[in-house]
Amino acid sequence: MTIDLVLFLGLALIAVLAAIAMIASRNTVYSALFLVFNFLTVATLYLLLNAAFIAVVQITVYAGAIMVLFLFVIMLLGTERESIGGRIRWQMPLAIVLGLALAGELAYVLLRNGIVQGLAADLSTEFGSPASIGRVLFSEYLVPFEVTSILLLVAMIGAIVITRKLRREGK
Amino acid sequence: MSWALLLEWVIKSAVIIMIILGGFAYLTLFERRVLARMQTRIGPNRAGPWGLLQPVADGIKLIFNEELIPEQADRVLFILAPVITVVPALIILAVIPLGPEVTLFGRRYVFGLASNINVGVLYILAVASIAVYGIVIAGWASGNKYALMGGVRSTAQMVSYELALALAFVGPIMLAGSMSVDAIIEGQTHLWYVILQPLGFLIFLIAAVAEINRAPFDMPEAEQELVAGYHAEYSGMKFALFFMAEYGKMIAVSFIAATMFLGGYLGPFLDRWPLLGPIYLFIKVVALLFFLVWLRATFPRFRYDQLMAFGWKILLPLGLLNVVITGVIIVLVGG
Helix, strand or coil: CHHHHHHHHHHHHHHHHHHHHHHHCCEHHHHHHHHHHHHHHHHHHHHHCCCHHHHHHHHHHHHHHHHHHHHHHHHHHCCCECCCCCCCCCHHHHHHHHHHHHHHHHHHHHHHHCCCCCCCCCCCCCCCCHHHHHHHHCCCCHHHHHHHHHHHHHHHHHHHHHHHHHHHHHC | CCHHHHHHHHHHHHHHHHHHHHHHHHHHHHHHHHHHHHCCCCCCCCCCHHHCCHHHHHHHHHHCCCCCCCCCCCHHHHHHHHHHHHHHHHHHHHHCCCEEEEEECCEEEEECCCCCCCCHHHHHHHHHHHCHHHHHHHHHHCCCHHHHHHHHHHHHHHHHHHHHHHHHHHHHHHHHCCCCHHHHHHCCCCCCHHHHCHHHHHHHHHHHHHHCCCCCCCHHHCHHHHCCHHHCCCCHHHHHHHHHHHHHHHHHHHHHHHHHHCCCCCCCCCCCCCCHHHHHHHHHHHHHHHHHHHHHHHCCCCCHHHHHHHHHHHHHHHHHHHHHHHHHHHHHHHC
16 A cells, blocks of 8 residues: 555656646647656556556557647647747636636535545456446447447548548639 | 565566567668578678677667767757657567466466456557657657658558557457457467458558558658658667667567467467477567568558558558458357
8 A cells, every 4th residue: 555655646746747847838849748748647547546448548549649649730830839929818817716716626525525545445356447348338328438439420520521621722 | 565576577577678679689680681682682791600790790880879969959859759769669568478377396477577467459559559759759859851751751650550450459359359468369279360360460460560660661761752751860879779669669560460360379289398389489470570571672662642541541441341340250150
């Protein structure tokens, strides 16, 4: 338990620092890479919780696919340097208000429920395995699962249609 | 966790890394000799008997090369990129078992680090998906338009072919009914999956060659168009690290192909002499590596748009078709 705690504190510190560095960095490529670093740290946290499937999916989907596309777009457009004049002025106060609201909500929930301990202890070893997740997805959550997949398909077709129209107008 | 167990894991990890490092050194020699034979040349044979010391000579030469950092480069990422490129090639073999379980001095040992985890195949895909970062960062940090073009190309190429790679894995997963690499090898005891999944094996080979940027899919470093692509500005040991990553990935892909489709360490008389397992695996891996070199000697490079069209319009639908066919047959025959 103590080793887990030390590992958790170290990883949590790294994750928070990477997140702060991502926001504070003036260079968008660095920001993207700090976000990747943050995703990898969070994936390790999932591993600590015996959720290997979620950890691996986190790396494959977020670090491996989405952030690669982010980097691709940043490099292709050549927008590495953030322009100083283009900052939105009302962004900072709004961010402070929203952040405080989130912290307040978290504190309220924690104070009301107390810190729940030993949650992971009463879970079976099968919990979170690919087989059990697949079984639940295709039985209990079948309808939401299929609706999500149709939604993603529609979004994908929409993106393709929009680029086709642009290309025709370009010619 | 006992110290003995920890020591066992450290030794196993060191062995896996040594396989890649030692394999890298001699794979370069193997490739040059085989390529030379195919082009009716002799190849490097001066350093040591049959040129066996050539990798050592190459290494010493690279160490004494001057290390240049271009003025336009982003220094931190420029130095970091080769390191990031090497890491995935070194860790991807962690889920591949090198042999069956053996009992030595009253204890059971497995030749592998984590071959029994239930997300083994997904681990391979996860590591493959982050392997692109080193190349992208190198291309961007060099501050050179050819290097950047190489980085951008490799991003598009690797993201595209990852899908086909993942779909090729679905066949063995469905047949074995598990994502654990151990279970997939166990399922091939009687018949290798390459016979049940010929289309899947073909898709895997094509997608893997694209994923590791080997000829005929070596667009990110196409010499005639991009000088040397993403590593155009690198020299000395930093260049050697890119070289190592490329050959390490070749070895890793051969291990994965041998394990997923060619029965891994399985072979005749394995139950009597379990130590034959690593030898069988080694033979299969060398055969696959020979195939990769042969491919490079035979095919010219694809054009970039042809590569993308091939990946999305032919390989991906074929992969989906393979999954559907496999599913229908499993339902009809009953696994």
